Amino acid sequence: MELAELEAAVGELVARARAHGLDFFDMHFEVCPADVIHTVGAYGVPTRFGHWSFGKAYYRLKTQYEHNLIRIYELVINADPCYAFLLEGNSPVQNKLVVAHVLAHADFFKNNVHFRRTSRAAVEAMARAAERIRTYELCYGRTRVESFLDAAMAVQEHVDPHRGVESPGAGEREVPHTPYDDLWDLDGPRRRSREVGNPAARPEKDVLLFILEHGRELADWERDVLAILRQEMLYFWPLMATRIVNEGWATYWHLRLLREMDLDEGEAVEFARLHAEVVQPLRWQINPYALGLKIFEDLERRYENSASHEGELNDRPGGQGKQKIFEVRATEDDVSFIRNYLTREIVDELNLFVYARAGRDWRVVSQDWQLVRDTLVARLTNCGFPYIVVEDGDYGRRGELYLKHCYEGMELDVHHLERTLPHVYHLWRRPVHLETVLEERRVVFSYDGERVRRSFAD
Amino acid sequence: MGPKFTVGKEDWALYRKGQTDQERHRQKVREAIKRNLMDIVAEESIIVSDGRKVLKVPIRYLEEFRFRFNEGRRRHVGQGEGGTKPGDLLGQEIRGRGGGRGAGDLPGVDYYEAEITVDELAELVCEDLGLPRLRPREPRLAGEAPDFRDVRKKGLSGNLDRRRTLLEAFKRSAREGRKACRGLVPGDLRYRTWDVTVRPEARAVVLAMMDTSGSMGTFEKYVARSFFFWMVRFLRARYQNVEVVFLAHHTEARETTEEEFFTRAESGGTRCSSVYRLALEIIGQRFPPRDYNIYAFHFSDGDNLVADNELCVQLVLKLLEVANMVGYAEVEGSHRSGSSLRNAYKRIRHPRFVSVVIRDKSEVYQALRAFFGVQVE
Numbered sequence: 071m072e073l074a075e076l077e078a079a080v081g082e083l084v085a086r087a088r089a090h091g092l093d094f095f096d097m098h099f100e101v102c103p104a105d106v107i108h109t110v111g112a113y114g115v116p117t118r119f120g121h122w123s124f125g126k127a128y129y130r131l132k133t134q135y136e137h138n139l140i141r142i143y144e145l146v147i148n149a150d151p152c153y154a155f156l157l158e159g160n161s162p163v164q165n166k167l168v169v170a171h172v173l174a175h176a177d178f179f180k181n182n183v184h185f186r187r188t189s190r191a192a193v194e195a196m197a198r199a200a201e202r203i204r205t206y207e208l209c210y211g212r213t214r215v216e217s218f219l220d221a222a223m224a225v226q227e228h229v230d231p232h233r234g235v236e237s238p239g240a241g242e243r244e245v246p247h248t249p250y251d252d253l254w255d256l257d258g259p260r261r262r263s264r265e266v267g268n269p270a271a272r273p274e275k276d277v278l279l280f281i282l283e284h285g286r287e288l289a290d291w292e293r294d295v296l297a298i299l300r301q302e303m304l305y306f307w308p309l310m311a312t313r314i315v316n317e318g319w320a321t322y323w324h325l326r327l328l329r330e331m332d333l334d335e336g337e338a339v340e341f342a343r344l345h346a347e348v349v350q351p352l353r354w355q356i357n358p359y360a361l362g363l364k365i366f367e368d369l370e371r372r373y374e375n376s377a378s379h380e381g382e383l384n385d386r387p388g389g390q391g392k393q394k395i396f397e398v399r400a401t402e403d404d405v406s407f408i409r410n411y412l413t414r415e416i417v418d419e420l421n422l423f424v425y426a427r428a429g430r431d432w433r434v435v436s437q438d439w440q441l442v443r444d445t446l447v448a449r450l451t452n453c454g455f456p457y458i459v460v461e462d463g464d465y466g467r468r469g470e471l472y473l474k475h476c477y478e479g480m481e482l483d484v485h486h487l488e489r490t491l492p493h494v495y496h497l498w499r500r501p502v503h504l505e506t507v508l509e510e511r512r513v514v515f516s517y518d519g520e521r522v523r524r525s526f527a528d
Numbered sequence: 529m530g531p532k533f534t535v536g537k538e539d540w541a542l543y544r545k546g547q548t549d550q551e552r553h554r555q556k557v558r559e560a561i562k563r564n565l566m567d568i569v570a571e572e573s574i575i576v577s578d579g580r581k582v583l584k585v586p587i588r589y590l591e592e593f594r595f596r597f598n599e600g601r602r603r604h605v606g607q608g609e610g611g612t613k614p615g616d617l618l619g620q621e622i623r624g625r626g627g628g629r630g631a632g633d634l635p636g637v638d639y640y641e642a643e644i645t646v647d648e649l650a651e652l653v654c655e656d657l658g659l660p661r662l663r664p665r666e667p668r669l670a671g672e673a674p675d676f677r678d679v680r681k682k683g684l685s686g687n688l689d690r691r692r693t694l695l696e697a698f699k700r701s702a703r704e705g706r707k708a709c710r711g712l713v714p715g716d717l718r719y720r721t722w723d724v725t726v727r728p729e730a731r732a733v734v735l736a737m738m739d740t741s742g743s744m745g746t747f748e749k750y751v752a753r754s755f756f757f758w759m760v761r762f763l764r765a766r767y768q769n770v771e772v773v774f775l776a777h778h779t780e781a782r783e784t785t786e787e788e789f790f791t792r793a794e795s796g797g798t799r800c801s802s803v804y805r806l807a808l809e810i811i812g813q814r815f816p817p818r819d820y821n822i823y824a825f826h827f828s829d830g831d832n833l834v835a836d837n838e839l840c841v842q843l844v845l846k847l848l849e850v851a852n853m854v855g856y857a858e859v860e861g862s863h864r865s866g867s868s869l870r871n872a873y874k875r876i877r878h879p880r881f882v883s884v885v886i887r888d889k890s891e892v893y894q895a896l897r898a899f900f901g902v903q904v905e
Contacts, residue, residue: 073535073536073537076535077535080533080535081533084533096532096533097532097533097534098533098534098535098536099533099534099535099536100535100536100537100538101535101536101537102537102538102540103540105540105543105546105547106540106543108546109543109545109546112546113545113546116543116545120545120548120549120552121549122549122552122553122556122590123553123590123592124545124546124549125546125547125548125549125550125551125552125553125554126549126550126553126590126592128546128547128549128550129546129550129553132546132550158537223592224592224593224594225594225595227594228595351607351608351609352606352607353606353607353608353618354604354606354618354619355604355605355606355607356605356606356607357607360607420607421607421608421609421610421611421612422605422606422607422608423605423606423607423608423612423614424603424604424605424606425603425604425605425606425618426602426603426604427600427601430620431617431618431619431620432617432618432619432620433615433616433617433618434606434608434612434613434614434615434616434618435603435614436614437612437613437614442605445603445604445605446605448603449602449604449605454597455594455595455596456595456596456597458595475595480597480598480601480602481597481598481601481602482595482596482597482598483596483597483598483599484598486593486594486595486596487595489591489593490593490594490595493593504595
């Protein structure tokens with residue numbers, strides 16, 4: 071597709087999208103080879119620092135592409151102006167679909183409340199961070215920086231996305247006024263010590279921030295690396311937390327905008343085929359494009375149609391379909407989207423089910439819509455990561471780190487846990503502990519620099 | 529004024545970030561493989577191949593460890609194509625390495641494959657191995673080899689030395705006082721020519737001896753096979769010619785083909801001395817110790833005729849006189865019984881005699897290291 075032709079198509083789509091009320095940043099569409107798409111896919115942002123794990127992700131994408139297993143048509147970066155990468159060699163229809171899809175993503179980035187606090191200059195910030203990390207590699211040695219990154223990245227998901235850059239909770243923390251304040255506590259029974267330098271007076275969700283602020287033996291460059299990882303995670307978090315609603319929104323709009331366009335017969339067939347590929351069922355997992363689209367279409371229909379039983383029941387005048395979906399795109403993340411709007415009809419229509427392992431077999435357990443909904447919500451909570459907090463930064467008065475997994479019925483992977491604790495030790499440089507629940511029993515895993523031990527707490 | 533847009537197509541040729549980090553990942557995989565050599569060395573898919581072909585070995589990607597949920601004990605949500613009922617089977621866990629496609633789709637199974645060729649692997653295996661206590665051999669055995677080390681004015685046109693020819697042309701032009709060099713004349717041409725030189729060639733022979741009596745089971749043979757596979761590869765890296773002679777024995781010993789050696793099961797008692805005697809005979813007839821580096825390795829489960837043990841010790845000592853190394857590996861399988869040849873060999877105190885015990889297939893690599901680890905003198 072010639073650039074001029076693409077430009078014309080983009081122009082038309084931008085005008086149509088705006089007419090529908092989509093509101094996005096200035097856009098830049100970059101046509102680039104598959105390699106670049108895979109790199110951006112692996113790193114998240116093209117200017118990000120280098121690490122072997124990204125190389126692994128890149129290699130994986132590349133191999134899957136070469137074996138024709140996947141084809142990424144587009145990637146979009148939440149920034150102002152918004153960057154979108156189009157795969158070189160896309161057909162005109164592919165490009166139109168992708169551009170329409172991307173415009174809706176950009177609208178979502180700009181208007182969804184969960185993105186309110188993300189930096190729109192992340193591309194530049196990450197380029198600067200990458201530069202600093204390169205400098206550290208030169209100053210402190212590549213392997214040293216790499217192994218620190220390995221360790222820090224092992225806990226990078228454990229940030230508090232609702233906290234923002236400055237900590238609103240800082241004032242609430244118990245700050246001792248004199249060194250003798252802890253004497254007041256002598257009367258009451260206390261489980262663990264609390265003293266200056268141990269601000270984990272209440273459980274701290276932001277493990278990265280806690281280590282960054284209270285790790286006693288971290289060098290300045292190491293603190294900086296932690297800060298970089300944390301900032302980048304806070305940037306990526308809303309993207310992870312709104313995948314279904316965001317993809318649903320974008321799919322809704324590419325469908326709608328392309329249906330309005332003047333496609334000839336061949337193009338219409340190609341578009342139908344492409345769209346069908348996007349929303350095909352995946353068997354082992356839900357397809358966020360299909361599920362999101364279904365919910366948006368369902369919402370629009372229900373709020374548009376006043377004559378329905380539901381409309382009467384809720385005293386809705388009808389004709390609010392568009393208003394409703396724009397409201398949803400502004401306020402929801404995946405968890406609230408599913409909890410509020412996944413209905414029995416959608417679960418049945420998409421043939422969603424809950425499955426689990428029994429022995430060596432994976433079997434369908436249930437098709438009950440409420441169980442489907444609750445299982446999905448549980449899996450999406452905290453972006454699918456276990457909820458881990460710092461309970462104590464001076465455990466046993468030995469400056470040890472005590473983490474707690476807030477168990478909600480889902481056990482941790484012990485194999486991974488035992489190999490992640492040494493990474494935490496690498497950051498904290500003193501013994502670290504993690505409390506969790508296995509087979510209904512409270513258990514504490516500890517790593518002292520040599521080996522992982524587990525002890526049952528009760 | 530609404531949002532503006534631009535469409536561009538930059539030159540991305542220099543954007544190599546992904547490739548750079550991919551290379552780093554590859555390096556780390558190699559390091560990880562090195563740390564796990566003992567498991568990989570005993571990998572069945574490698575040993576079964578004929579060893580010559582370049583074959584790809586499945587290796588897991590490096591894992592990134594995280595605090596994460598145990599996917600196997602968790603409920604998942606999937607989507608069917610209609611008509612799904614509770615109790616429907618979606619798939620089964622595939623155990624073991626190289627479980628094939630499909631396994632990667634199952635929740636929680638991080639199954640990707642990185643690739644390494646057997647040659648690369650062999651290089652890693654051999655990296656730390658050396659030939660201990662080599663006796664100097666007279667370079668009697670020699671092969672003829674062409675050696676290009678002269679330049680002449682006449683020669684075969686295929687051997688034209690273009691650089692020297694041009695140089696001659698330049699020099700000639702300069703002598704004739706011209707600034708530019710124009711064309712070549714026959715006198716400018718220079719050819720590389722060779723001399724036939726005689727080069728000493730190092731040769732080695734491996735005497736692979738194995739107990740094939742009834743008590744040697746599949747596991748015992750498998751261990752022997754892995755060991756010989758890697759040893760031959762390692763010796764080939766050191767010597768131009770490595771010959772392997774397979775000797776099987778129960779109460780009698782005989783020379784066999786490689787295939788027979790590893791497949792044929794026999795029965796009966798065990799008399800290890802028979803194979804040593806045969807080995808000495810073969811050395812005497814075909815492999816004069818002056819020309820060959822001789823390595824003799826014997827695999828057995830140690831269940832030897834007690835009366836025979838003393839004779840074995842004597843013969844091993846005799847073998848040591850001619851061989852670079854004599855190794856004895858006792859494979860301790862699941863069913864093991866009383867008397868052990870190993871105990872008899874404890875008396876042999878010779879720097880070139882090494883004995884090991886193998887209990888698990890991962891110990892093959894340790895055996896290799898025990899035999900060929902470069903010893904600190």
